[in-house]
Amino acid sequence: MGCEYVAVALRGNQQNMERYRTSSVVCLSKGLGASIGSVIVGAELHCKGKDSEDNFRGWNEAANAKIFSKGLNKIKGLRADVASVETNIVYFEVLKGSQITALKLGKIMKEHGILLMPDSSSRFRIVIHHQVFASDVEYTI
Structure with a gap:
């Protein structure tokens, strides 16, 4: 606080x-x-x-967005373009041939209190809010 x-x-x-x-x-x-x-x-x-x-x-949304996008790239079947992350907005893809669908990923994340905004059938947009800290990003990943 x-x-x-x-x-x-x-x-x-x-x-x-x-x-x-x-x-x-x-x-x-x-x-x-x-x-x-x-x-x-x-x-x-x-x-x-x-x-x-x-x-x-913890106070910088853009830095947290970079951390989040890098973390996504460590998860098999997900891909984010880290270089394109300049603000608090991250777009990422569920790759073809992945063991999870975008729809299922969205449902699982929602069950854990994390809302993903579908941009297409395989792409998501997530916005790192100003009250989201680095520890929240790590939890999400």
Whole structure:
């Protein structure tokens, strides 16, 4: 939960809450639901390095879409064009000769709370929402 939501829930002041933090992530897409991106603000040491990059992925829809498309390509019978993923939208195909049909895949995923949008009889479109984190992407794959 973001600091601004906690401040509202507790009827507190966000500025008072922020002074105890070493960094903040400002997600520019929260109100828009669009893949605009986020900004990390804080001490240089805290905002650099692999750990901060891994944590930041949870806030970045386009990065999660890339992770998702790469993961799809590890699944036999599915194919995504990773190079074409530039936003939070991923298209992927159920290949001919696969052991699963697109219809069956859609039903199975829905049973697990994951909605796929069929684009054709063998192609899906999935949109990585701004509240979807890297851990959600890993669960889906």
